[in-house]
Amino acid sequence: MPKPILIIGCGNPLMGDDGAGNRVIEKLREYKLPDNIELEDVGVGGLGIIELLLDRKKIIVVDAVKTGAPTGTLHVFRREELPSANFFMISPHDIGLLETLELAEKVFPERITKDILVIGIEAGVVTEYTDIVSEEVKRAIDEAVKLVLRELDITEL
Amino acid sequence: MKKITINPVTRVEGHMRVEVFLDEDGSVKDAHTSTVEFRGYEKFCVGRRVEEMPRIVSTICGTCPVSHHLASAKAGDAVYGVEDEIPLTAYKLRELMHMGQIIHSHLIHFYVLAAPDLVLGPDAAPATRNILGLVDAVGVDFVKEVIRARATGQELVAATGAKRLHQSTAVPGGITAVLSEEKRRELLEKVKSDVLPFMEKSIQLAQELLFDKYADLIDTFGVVETSHMGLVNNGYLDLYHGIVRVMKPDGEIYEFEARDYQNEIAEIVHNFSSMKSQYLKRMGSPEKGIYRVNALPRINVCDEINTERANELLKEFRNKFGRPTQQTLLYHYCRLIEVMHAAEKAVEILEDKETITSTKNRIKLEKTPSEGVGVIEAPRGTLFHHYKTDENGIVREANIIVATSQNQLAWNEGVKQVAKQFIKPGEEISQGVLNRIEMIIRAYDPCNSCATHTLPGKMPLELVIYDSNGEVVETLRRNI
Numbered sequence: 001m002p003k004p005i006l007i008i009g010c011g012n013p014l015m016g017d018d019g020a021g022n023r024v025i026e027k028l029r030e031y032k033l034p035d036n037i038e039l040e041d042v043g044v045g046g047l048g049i050i051e052l053l054l055d056r057k058k059i060i061v062v063d064a065v066k067t068g069a070p071t072g073t074l075h076v077f078r079r080e081e082l083p084s085a086n087f088f089m090i091s092p093h094d095i096g097l098l099e100t101l102e103l104a105e106k107v108f109p110e111r112i113t114k115d116i117l118v119i120g121i122e123a124g125v126v127t128e129y130t131d132i133v134s135e136e137v138k139r140a141i142d143e144a145v146k147l148v149l150r151e152l153d154i155t156e157l
Numbered sequence: 158m159k160k161i162t163i164n165p166v167t168r169v170e171g172h173m174r175v176e177v178f179l180d181e182d183g184s185v186k187d188a189h190t191s192t193v194e195f196r197g198y199e200k201f202c203v204g205r206r207v208e209e210m211p212r213i214v215s216t217i218c219g220t221c222p223v224s225h226h227l228a229s230a231k232a233g234d235a236v237y238g239v240e241d242e243i244p245l246t247a248y249k250l251r252e253l254m255h256m257g258q259i260i261h262s263h264l265i266h267f268y269v270l271a272a273p274d275l276v277l278g279p280d281a282a283p284a285t286r287n288i289l290g291l292v293d294a295v296g297v298d299f300v301k302e303v304i305r306a307r308a309t310g311q312e313l314v315a316a317t318g319a320k321r322l323h324q325s326t327a328v329p330g331g332i333t334a335v336l337s338e339e340k341r342r343e344l345l346e347k348v349k350s351d352v353l354p355f356m357e358k359s360i361q362l363a364q365e366l367l368f369d370k371y372a373d374l375i376d377t378f379g380v381v382e383t384s385h386m387g388l389v390n391n392g393y394l395d396l397y398h399g400i401v402r403v404m405k406p407d408g409e410i411y412e413f414e415a416r417d418y419q420n421e422i423a424e425i426v427h428n429f430s431s432m433k434s435q436y437l438k439r440m441g442s443p444e445k446g447i448y449r450v451n452a453l454p455r456i457n458v459c460d461e462i463n464t465e466r467a468n469e470l471l472k473e474f475r476n477k478f479g480r481p482t483q484q485t486l487l488y489h490y491c492r493l494i495e496v497m498h499a500a501e502k503a504v505e506i507l508e509d510k511e512t513i514t515s516t517k518n519r520i521k522l523e524k525t526p527s528e529g530v531g532v533i534e535a536p537r538g539t540l541f542h543h544y545k546t547d548e549n550g551i552v553r554e555a556n557i558i559v560a561t562s563q564n565q566l567a568w569n570e571g572v573k574q575v576a577k578q579f580i581k582p583g584e585e586i587s588q589g590v591l592n593r594i595e596m597i598i599r600a601y602d603p604c605n606s607c608a609t610h611t612l613p614g615k616m617p618l619e620l621v622i623y624d625s626n627g628e629v630v631e632t633l634r635r636n637i
Contacts, residue, residue: 013216043222046265047307099288103288106289107292107297107300107301
């Protein structure tokens with residue numbers, strides 16, 4: 001059986017701030033987290049992550065977003081509050097995060113949890129190949145890590 | 158001149174804009190796509206060790222990481238002069254990884270991007286013309302099979318590439334992966350149970366849609382006369398390795414080695430798009446040298462396919478549509494022939510237990526590194542990686558020709574044709590027309606940036622009409 005709690009980071013680490021989600025996962029790997037938690041860097045996500053989402057008790061998704069808010073802003077949603085699909089980034093070749101969730105709910109309704117938290121990190125520059133993230137996003141990554149730990153009720157590590 | 162802008166193409170690429178130019182009486186005069194290409198790709202490679210390149214480039218593209226990973230490893234083989242000495246086990250493990258990618262990439266394209274248009278119809282509302290609408294149309298159980306077959310492709314990649322994304326195993330001189338006997342049996346079983354039978358169903362569905370339901374559309378929609386390019390090995394379709402074969406529109410064939418690509422392929426820069434285009438030098442001009450890559454051209458250029466069922470499908474296809482086939486929408490069907498081939502090839506590789514589980518997977522690199530070209534048939538078409546290194550193997554120059562840009566001239570022709578056919582003076586422009594233009598581009602499965610999911614999600618489709626003075630006279634929008 002898959003571990004009860006899944007934390008996934010989406011993004012491309014070579015596209016600057018787009019890699020925010022991947023880096024949150026990297027940072028979380030530095031902690032000794034309880035055994036019931038699985039951390040996954042899922043790259044650009046899409047249809048391929050559906051199986052990963054199934055049979056969990058709780059899912060946390062960290063992804064870069066572009067909404068026009070100041071770079072580094074954190075956007076936090078529960079499943080029922082998720083905005084339209086337009087909010088999230090998608091691969092040109094695949095479905096986006098919201099569609100993936102909706103598809104999982106439609107095809108595997110009994111196997112997908114409702115306890116889903118999505119953390120969007122507002123990205124700055126994402127149009128040039130670089131592995132450097134902006135200072136604002138670096139701070140946001142640290143904040144997102146704290147937020148994830150808080151969500152999991154983890155205080156002592 | 159009036160100008161219509163469709164911006165962007167949903168489900169293809171956020172940064173692509175389609176511009177349609179009208180003359181004074183409102184007829185379509187010209188059309189093209191304008192594309193933002195992400196910068197810095199080659200620059201990012203310079204200064205890296207060539208041994209590191211396959212791992213680095215696998216993270217460059219979120220869509221087809223395996224293609225870049227393997228093309229890079231093959232370029233590395235050539236840089237060290239060992240391209241003909243790769244151990245058979247390494248060759249087969251790399252090929253297996255590639256077959257896995259072909260399976261999952263083509264199945265996503267067919268079921269997520271192509272099938273919604275075909276099953277639900279080009280005039281269906283965008284809100285239902287997507288994978289969720291498809292579930293209602295074909296049923297939950299069918300979609301579960303899609304998910305399972307695609308996942309099997311992904312497992313082939315994970316088992317040979319060490320990770321499901323960002324593969325790290327292929328290196329100049331071989332591969333670091335070893336396949337256990339247990340894993341070999343598991344993968345073999347899965348391809349046989351979850352992919353091959355499902356592909357028969359997929360072929361049946363595609364034949365109903367493309368050969369019957371939309372037969373008229375196939376023959377009239379976005380058909381362009383071009384040359385075709387793809388790799389062949391002794392004339393057989395070969396997605397992993399071979400010589401580059403070109404078939405001209407009249408069916409005449411010529412071949413060249415990938416390392417001679419710069420003598421054969423010319424590049425042009427457009428003022429309307431930051432993505433370059435390529436054409437065939439031997440044909441003399443961009444107009445005459447226009448060519449296509451990806452599944453349809455590969456099926457056109459090969460004489461035969463060396464797996465049984467895919468070869469039967471090829472023959473049936475060729476009897477029906479001739480060779481070369483120029484009907485753009487048949488790209489969708491050719492992808493499925495290729496998935497059938499990839500699944501059969503995976504079975505063939507996995508059944509050779511002795512080779513595929515051997516640990517003889519690398520050779521020593523003893524020659525001084527210098528320069529090399531690697532080529533592979535990425536799901537979207539012929540992909541070239543070309544590196545020049547110093548004597549320590551540090552990359553000093555890199556040139557990469559991705560599949561998508563090679564199709565740009567052809568899809569512009571297709572878009573122009575469809576625009577002329579469906580946009581008429583004085584007639585209202587319907588959503589269906591917009592989608593038909595998108596359908597053409599989508600048939601080519603473009604991935605303009607070879608980049609990421611950094612593109613804003615389902616951005617709204619916008620169509621702007623300008624009068625001859627450049628003033629906006631009408632704006633059509635959807636999903637806004």
